Amino acid sequence: MPVPASFPTSAAAFFGGVKSALTSVFALVLAGTYVGIGALAHGFGLTSGWLALSTVLVWAAPAQVIMISALGAGAPLIEVAIAVTLSAIRLFPMVVALLPLLRGEGRRLRDLLLPTHFTSVSMWVESLRLLPAMSREHRVAFCNGLSFAYMSTAVIFGFGGYYLAAELPPLLAAMLLFLTPMSFLISTARNARVTVDRLALALGLVLGPLLVYFRVDLDLMWTGLIGGTLAYAAHRLRGAWA
Amino acid sequence: MSGTAELSPYLVLILVGFLPNEIWRALGLVLARGLNEDSEIVLWSRAVATAILAGVIAKLILFPSGSLAAIPLGVRFAATLIGFAAYLAVKRSMFAGVLAGEAVLLAGGFFFSP
Numbered sequence: 001m002p003v004p005a006s007f008p009t010s011a012a013a014f015f016g017g018v019k020s021a022l023t024s025v026f027a028l029v030l031a032g033t034y035v036g037i038g039a040l041a042h043g044f045g046l047t048s049g050w051l052a053l054s055t056v057l058v059w060a061a062p063a064q065v066i067m068i069s070a071l072g073a074g075a076p077l078i079e080v081a082i083a084v085t086l087s088a089i090r091l092f093p094m095v096v097a098l099l100p101l102l103r104g105e106g107r108r109l110r111d112l113l114l115p116t117h118f119t120s121v122s123m124w125v126e127s128l129r130l131l132p133a134m135s136r137e138h139r140v141a142f143c144n145g146l147s148f149a150y151m152s153t154a155v156i157f158g159f160g161g162y163y164l165a166a167e168l169p170p171l172l173a174a175m176l177l178f179l180t181p182m183s184f185l186i187s188t189a190r191n192a193r194v195t196v197d198r199l200a201l202a203l204g205l206v207l208g209p210l211l212v213y214f215r216v217d218l219d220l221m222w223t224g225l226i227g228g229t230l231a232y233a234a235h236r237l238r239g240a241w242a
Numbered sequence: 243m244s245g246t247a248e249l250s251p252y253l254v255l256i257l258v259g260f261l262p263n264e265i266w267r268a269l270g271l272v273l274a275r276g277l278n279e280d281s282e283i284v285l286w287s288r289a290v291a292t293a294i295l296a297g298v299i300a301k302l303i304l305f306p307s308g309s310l311a312a313i314p315l316g317v318r319f320a321a322t323l324i325g326f327a328a329y330l331a332v333k334r335s336m337f338a339g340v341l342a343g344e345a346v347l348l349a350g351g352f353f354f355s356p
Contacts (some may be wrong), residue, residue, distance in 0.1 A: 009333045032340075043308025056259040059260050060294050067259045069298060072307060077249075077258050085262035087294050089287040095270025109271075116271045117264070170309040171351045175344050177310035181302040182322065182343040186329045186336045190294055196285060200292040208297025209304045220294055227293030 002140075006135040015139035017145025020130065022153075029152055031157040033061050036087035038161025038180030040065065043177050044072020048162045052155050059120050059151060062087050065180055070220065083220035094124050101127065102143060104136035111140050118147030196235040203227035317350030 003020050021027055035056070041051040046068060058064050063084045070080040095116055102115055123146055130146075131139050135230040165173045192198045204227045211219035249257075303318050310318070325343020332338035 027244050029336075040302075040307070043306075043310070046251070050255060053252065054255055054259055057255065057286065058263050060263055060297075062291075063259065063263045065302075066294065066298050067255075069302060070305070071254065071258070077254065081258040081262045082297075083294055084259060085265065087291045088263040088266045090291050091263070091266040092270045092287075093284050095267050097275070099271065112271060114325060114336075116267050119267055119270070165308070170289040170312060171348065171355065173309040174313050175347055176350055177306060177308055178313075178318070178321065178344060178347050181299045181339065182325050183340050184295065185322065186339045187330070188292060188299070189326070190314065190334060191335065192292065196289050197292050200289040201296045204293035204296025205300045207293070211297075211300060212305065220297055223297035224290040224294035227297070228286065228290030231289045235285070235289075 003130050003134070004059075005133055007138045007142070010138060010141040013087065013141035014145035014148075016138075017142040017147075018149040019072055021146045021149035022124070022140075023113050024122075024126060026126065026150065027153050030061075030122060031155050032179065033183060034154040034157040035161035035164070036176060036183060037061065037064055037068065038163075039165035039173065039176035040161075041068050041072075041158070042162045042165040044068055045174075046072065048159055051158050051162060055155050055158055056151065058084075059118065059154075060091065061120075062184070062217040065184065075220075076218075079218045079221060082218065083224070086221065086224045094121075095119050098127055100140050101131045104139070107140070115140060115143050115147070118144065118151070120150075121148075122150050123147045146227060153199060194235075195238075198233050199231035199234055200228050203230055312355060313347065313351045314354050317347060317354055321347040322351060 001040070004016060007016055021080055037055075038048070041048070051068075054064055054067065066083050067080055070083060081208060098115065098119055099112060102112060122142070125147060127143050131143065134142060161176060161179075165176050168176065188201055191200075192201050204223055207223045207227045208219070211222055216222060291293025303322055304315070306313075306318070321343045324346045325339045328342030331335060
């Protein structure tokens with residue numbers, strides 16, 4: 001759907017962003033993802049208000065899935081924090097790539113605080129696609145509108161999944177709970193375009209349960225560090241021989 | 243949340259969810275001057291994050307919570323494999339993959355659950 005190159009006011013740009021978000025395929029993906037996460041939060045005995053706040057504050061589906069499953073299973077807090085932070089490193093280069101598009105005449109640091117917090121895969125992909133064709137003065141407002149709509153979608157469907165999981169018969173509730181691992185497996189595989197990422201995915205799938213089976217402490221951290229580093233090392237070695 | 247009972251769940255959310263996640267966005271805001279998407283450190287950190295997420299996915303399937311735990315392991319495993327195969331087969335469609343996986347889980351759960 002085409003987006004105007006300029007808007008009469010900042011408010012118009014904000015609502016332009018909202019409209020653009022709600023008509024994009026990402027709104028649908030987010031809805032499905034957060035129905036699954038809502039069911040997960042219910043399955044692990046967290047409250048729906050806590051889930052909604054975690055969506056607003058953390059605003060990263062992988063980190064939320066890690067946090068909910070680890071907290072729900074009673075993992076030590078330090079382990080949860082380490083796993084969340086290791087999963088969140090990817091946000092750093094995303095912010096670095098996004099901000100140059102939002103900077104401009106008269107932009108202060110505080111104008112960039114919200115877009116920085118809003119940075120996540122869906123908003124990032126759409127911003128990088130749509131912002132370059134837009135006049136600079138309204139980019140921040142557009143970006144905030146886009147993100148606000150995505151976040152609202154996630155919060156609302158998170159509640160939906162939570163209460164559905166509570167009300168549905170067990171077999172249907174099990175299907176909701178299966179939504180998160182199935183969709184994350186596929187989306188991670190789809191994002192893994194280079195060999196390093198594919199190798200890291202395969203190693204993580206095997207190492208994760210293996211370390212749990214052998215009762216290794218901080219299993220998620222080791223899954224990430226060992227699996228990720230092995231995948232990276234394999235990539236470097238192959239590069240050296242090629 | 244056993245083991246965390248002494249802390250408010252909302253404080254836990256800030257300490258182990260918000261802060262460890264947000265720090266990377268904040269660093270991006272402060273240090274945002276030219277970091278190559280293909281630099282070696284980005285490549286490594288993406289591999290680590292991918293492996294962690296993969297580990298969580300596998301754990302959610304093998305050691306599930308709630309109603310999913312009542313579905314036999316074989317059914318969960320078959321649903322995952324067939325869902326992934328459908329994703330590969332149908333033009334890398336996430337929708338097709340999730341649909342196929344869920345269909346197998348529903349059928350398997352219906353026929354094989356206690």
